Amino acid sequence: MERTLALAEQLTANGQWREAVDLLAENNRRHRDTRLERKLVDFRLQAHSAMDWPQGGANWAGTWEEARPGAPELLVIEAGDFNAQTLAEGVLAHGALIVRGLVDRAVTDELIEYIDNTIEARERHDEAHDSPWDYTSPFMEGRPNKFASKDEKKRAKVKKGSIWVPESPRTMQRLIEVYESIGLRSILTEYFAEPPALSVRKWVLRRIAPDSMEAGWHQDGKFMGTDYNSVNMWLPLTECGEGANAAGMEILPVQSREIFETGGEGAAFNWTVGKPVVEELKKRWPLAHPHFNPGDALFFDHFNLHRTAFGEHLTEPRYAVESWFFASSGIPAKQMPLLF
Numbered sequence: 001m002e003r004t005l006a007l008a009e010q011l012t013a014n015g016q017w018r019e020a021v022d023l024l025a026e027n028n029r030r031h032r033d034t035r036l037e038r039k040l041v042d043f044r045l046q047a048h049s050a051m052d053w054p055q056g057g058a059n060w061a062g063t064w065e066e067a068r069p070g071a072p073e074l075l076v077i078e079a080g081d082f083n084a085q086t087l088a089e090g091v092l093a094h095g096a097l098i099v100r101g102l103v104d105r106a107v108t109d110e111l112i113e114y115i116d117n118t119i120e121a122r123e124r125h126d127e128a129h130d131s132p133w134d135y136t137s138p139f140m141e142g143r144p145n146k147f148a149s150k151d152e153k154k155r156a157k158v159k160k161g162s163i164w165v166p167e168s169p170r171t172m173q174r175l176i177e178v179y180e181s182i183g184l185r186s187i188l189t190e191y192f193a194e195p196p197a198l199s200v201r202k203w204v205l206r207r208i209a210p211d212s213m214e215a216g217w218h219q220d221g222k223f224m225g226t227d228y229n230s231v232n233m234w235l236p237l238t239e240c241g242e243g244a245n246a247a248g249m250e251i252l253p254v255q256s257r258e259i260f261e262t263g264g265e266g267a268a269f270n271w272t273v274g275k276p277v278v279e280e281l282k283k284r285w286p287l288a289h290p291h292f293n294p295g296d297a298l299f300f301d302h303f304n305l306h307r308t309a310f311g312e313h314l315t316e317p318r319y320a321v322e323s324w325f326f327a328s329s330g331i332p333a334k335q336m337p338l339l340f
């Protein structure tokens with residue numbers, strides 16, 4: 001262990017960040033260890049800014065101008081048909097893509113346990129005790145601290161709240177293994193025509209209580225800007241959505257590249273789209289409220305209009321992982337890029 005860590009430090013001193021990360025990741029895969037996992041968070045954070053990211057070719061699979069709009073409805077495919085082409089077709093031509101059965105049930109059950117461990121560790125303030133579930137990297141700026149709050153109201157918000165994946169080093173490393181096992185690295189590299197990056201701020205574990213307050217309709221591009229290429233994979237770990245007892249997602253499969261008017265009538269926040277605007281948009285892109293089994297994945301980018309589908313009848317919490325991937329050369333710095 002000491003030797004592995006020393007060797008990895010040496011590699012980073014030579015600028016060999018990818019090699020250092022691969023070395024630790026491989027060792028950790030064989031035998032999970034908190035020190036490796038925490039170091040991997042530090043290295044992945046440092047690596048992105050230390051490395052060069054030349055812009056990809058103009059021929060990225062998602063060249064919007066070349067995507068022929070399909071029917072205004074989500075594209076739904078089976079896991080075996082998931083590749084860069086179907087990803088582009090779904091995200092760009094249809095506004096969103098569902099891949100059924102992308103992640104196995106054994107893995108989604110394991111990830112639910114990881115989220116519970118993470119939340120419990122966070123509530124116990126395990127950070128200082130070498131926990132694999134609770135860590136603040138010195139290379140991370142800020143941290144959502146609702147869990148630590150003594151304010152009951154702020155703590156209540158955690159019901160619909162979130163933990164950044166890199167705050168939970170074991171979960172982070174496990175998720176990267178899962179992403180590799182389903183082919184995301186090669187599919188996204190082809191899609192972006194350059195390597196994909198992850199980010200601290202837009203890589204989030206969620207356990208949402210059934211009685212959380214209603215969330216607003218929004219486009220993530222409204223607060224992230226639009227000058228980059230992205231793909232979000234929203235992975236529910238619980239059965240949810242239409243006909244289920246946990247909150248799913250309501251989606252307008254937006255097929256255009258525009259940011260709609262926010263605030264105004266019926267909008268709860270200045271970044272949410274008000275009801276009258278949503279009603280107008282529904283005429284162009286009919287509302288979808290899909291049913292999800294654990295491990296079905298939803299893909300869309302920062303122009304998609306969506307909200308969590310809360311409802312009075314819900315009785316179960318909903319577990320999910322939200323992972324935004326960006327083309328490495330263009331990822332906004334304020335999202336805190338991470339080497340994937």
Ligand SMILES: [Fe+2]
Pocket residue numbers: 218219220306
């Ligand atoms: Fe969103």
